[in-house]
Amino acid sequence: xxxxxxxxxxxxxxxxxxxxxxxxxxxDEDGIVVLLDATPAAELHAAVREAANVCPGAxxxxxx
Amino acid sequence: MTSVLPExxxxxxxxxxFDPPPALREMQQEGPxxxxxxxxxxxxxxxxxxxxxxxVLGDPRVSSDVxxxxxxxxxxxxxxxxxxxxxxxxxxxxxxxxxMVTGSFAVKRVEAMRPAVQGIVDDLIDAMxxxxxxxxxxxxxxxxxxxxxxxxxxxxxxxxxxxxQRNSKTLIRRSAAPEERMxxxxxxxxxxxxLMGDKLAxxxxxxxxxxxxxVHTGQLTRQxxxxxxxxxxxxxxxxxxxxxxxxxxxxxxxxDQLAVLRESDDPKLxxxxxxxxxxxxxxxxxxxxxxALADLEIAGQPIRAGEGLIMANDIGNRDPSAFDDPDxxxxxxxxxxxxxxxxxxxxxxxxxxxxxxxxxVYSTLYRRIPTLRLATSVDQVPFKHDGAVYGVYELxxxx
Numbered sequence: 001x002x003x004x005x006x007x008x009x010x011x012x013x014x015x016x017x018x019x020x021x022x023x024x025x026x027x028d029e030d031g032i033v034v035l036l037d038a039t040p041a042a043e044l045h046a047a048v049r050e051a052a053n054v055c056p057g058a059x060x061x062x063x064x
Numbered sequence: 065m066t067s068v069l070p071e072x073x074x075x076x077x078x079x080x081x082f083d084p085p086p087a088l089r090e091m092q093q094e095g096p097x098x099x100x101x102x103x104x105x106x107x108x109x110x111x112x113x114x115x116x117x118x119x120v121l122g123d124p125r126v127s128s129d130v131x132x133x134x135x136x137x138x139x140x141x142x143x144x145x146x147x148x149x150x151x152x153x154x155x156x157x158x159x160x161x162x163x164m165v166t167g168s169f170a171v172k173r174v175e176a177m178r179p180a181v182q183g184i185v186d187d188l189i190d191a192m193x194x195x196x197x198x199x200x201x202x203x204x205x206x207x208x209x210x211x212x213x214x215x216x217x218x219x220x221x222x223x224x225x226x227x228x229q230r231n232s233k234t235l236i237r238r239s240a241a242p243e244e245r246m247x248x249x250x251x252x253x254x255x256x257x258x259l260m261g262d263k264l265a266x267x268x269x270x271x272x273x274x275x276x277x278x279v280h281t282g283q284l285t286r287q288x289x290x291x292x293x294x295x296x297x298x299x300x301x302x303x304x305x306x307x308x309x310x311x312x313x314x315x316x317x318x319x320d321q322l323a324v325l326r327e328s329d330d331p332k333l334x335x336x337x338x339x340x341x342x343x344x345x346x347x348x349x350x351x352x353x354x355x356a357l358a359d360l361e362i363a364g365q366p367i368r369a370g371e372g373l374i375m376a377n378d379i380g381n382r383d384p385s386a387f388d389d390p391d392x393x394x395x396x397x398x399x400x401x402x403x404x405x406x407x408x409x410x411x412x413x414x415x416x417x418x419x420x421x422x423x424x425v426y427s428t429l430y431r432r433i434p435t436l437r438l439a440t441s442v443d444q445v446p447f448k449h450d451g452a453v454y455g456v457y458e459l460x461x462x463x
Binding site: 009011012013014015017018019021025026027028029030031032050053054056057058 | 121122159162163164166167168169170171172173400401405406407408409410411412413415416419
């Protein structure tokens with residue numbers, strides 16, 4: 001799995017950090033997404049897919 | 065003879081205070097789109113289904129600009145009326161302003177506030193147990209919890225809570241006269257403007273002071289800074305307060321679900337209960353509103369540029385194609401994909417804070433007061449049918 005994030009689309013709602021805190025974080029100054037792990041381990045794939053699905057700005061893309 | 069369109073918002077059924085209006089359900093069953101009439105006689109498209117609602121709210125070809133002539137607000141805009149912060153604006157200005165405050169609501173920042181929120185909740189329960197019984201849970205608990213939290217975060221003196229709670233309530237009450245609502249909005253703006261003056265002169269360690277710093281550097285006008293303050297203050301206390309009081313009533317009326325929550329100390333169950341109550345109650349019950357900026361198509365229906373769109377997220381959250389057995393309250397289900405916070409770039413920016421506050425409240429209140437019950441009958445409870453945010457005006461409880 002390869003994870004891509006688009007900072008321009010991100011609106012800082014934080015759902016991804018709640019779901020997969022080992023993969024996503026937020027910048028301190030404006031809450032915009034920070035990708036911690038672009039190739040997460042298999043046990044995190046379901047959470048990452050859910051994060052991409054609930055992201056309100058469609059800022060997370062997952063390539064398998 | 066032309067048929068009369070249903071007027072939106074629609075009434076809930078008597079005796080079903082937790083369910084969306086039955087006419088919305090019928091519209092959802094009949095099709096993905098319906099025509100509705102608004103209070104000012106204008107018409108709009110009502111988008112009934114979950115997937116279409118998400119698609120529209122995520123579409124950059126729709127606008128949140130309340131000053132656009134096609135925006136389906138249902139009421140004439142008062143001349144010289146200010147936009148309530150960035151929620152009624154479009155990108156890029158919306159994103160520029162929103163990003164100035166989003167950091168304070170980031171998940172990890174909010175998580176660091178959890179012990180302080182637990183302290184606030186514990187103290188208010190102590191005071192309730194030492195005070196009169198029965199008591200109004202709204203006054204004694206549901207309103208003070210989020211008000212204390214947002215005051216601390218923004219740097220607003222809690223001593224002024226009467227002023228901002230009263231005016232916020234008026235501002236979002238549909239049945240209030242337009243002049244009354246405008247006066248309430250003005251009072252809130254004047255209050256925040258005065259506070260902004262204090263923060264400009266003597267900044268502290270709070271969000272309003274951060275905004276004041278941006279006024280100093282010219283990134284923000286004082287007027288915009290005060291307006292963002294109004295938005296965060298209202299959204300920060302009124303919505304969460306309603307979820308606390310209405311959520312409690314819902315659980316008291318669903319004792320099997322209340323038992324599931326009370327008997328678990330698993331934070332995951334508590335978190336899932338919060339998502340399910342957000343989905344089930346969907347307190348922002350007047351729909352998310354947009355205007356089409358271009359000709360587009362929703363579920364095969366052509367929509368023309370300039371037409372108004374209302375995403376009725378209360379019925380979207382009860383769409384059987386998105387949630388199994390959607391009318392059943394089930395605290396153990398995964399409801400995290402609900403649209404109670406909206407969807408798209410305008411989705412609630414305070415959601416991490418709302419979630420954390422509700423997790424603390426729902427995991428504490430019913431365990432500390434296991435005999436908590438309604439001190440009246442549910443049909444005597446005054447529901448906020450006329451509010452932009454649904455909830456209860458009062459909730460008499462005893463234990």
